[in-house]
Amino acid sequence: MFAVVTIAGQQFRVQANDELFVHRLSGNAGDSVEFSDVLMTSDNGNITVGKAVNSIVVKAEIIDHSKGDKVLIFKKKRRKGYQKLNGHRQSLTKIKIQSIA
Incomplete structure (x- = not known):
């Protein structure tokens, strides 16, 4: 059995015992x-779609909070002497799907 669920603004296809990284969720490890x-x-x-899935709940456990890989943003305007380098690391939460009920 699998489900398509919206977690933190993104859609994921999940099954029981799946581990995945999502945008940072509130809560501590083990919650x-x-x-x-x-x-x-x-x-x-x-396949069930529409009003019938309103009663279904996906339960998960927070395993860990971490940061993703660094993404570098480099801006340059040629012949103007302008260069700018910025970096960003996304805050992530690792969760494990317990059940789909």
């Missing part, structure tokens, strides 16, 4: 979180 914004479920080929 349990629930996601009720389920868009679709599939159970052995039986």
Whole structure:
């Protein structure tokens, strides 16, 4: 069984025992979180979409908070002597899907 769920503004296809990185969630490591914004479920080929998925909840556990890889942003205007280098590291949360019920 899998589900398509919205977590922190992004859509993910999740199954039980999946581990994934999402944008930073509030809570500490070991806390349990629930996601009720389920868009679709599939159970052995039986696809459920629409109002029927309103009662389905995806339960997950926060494993760790971390930062992603650094992304470098380099700006330059030729022949003007202008160069600018910026970096950014996204704050992420690693979660493990416990169940889809």
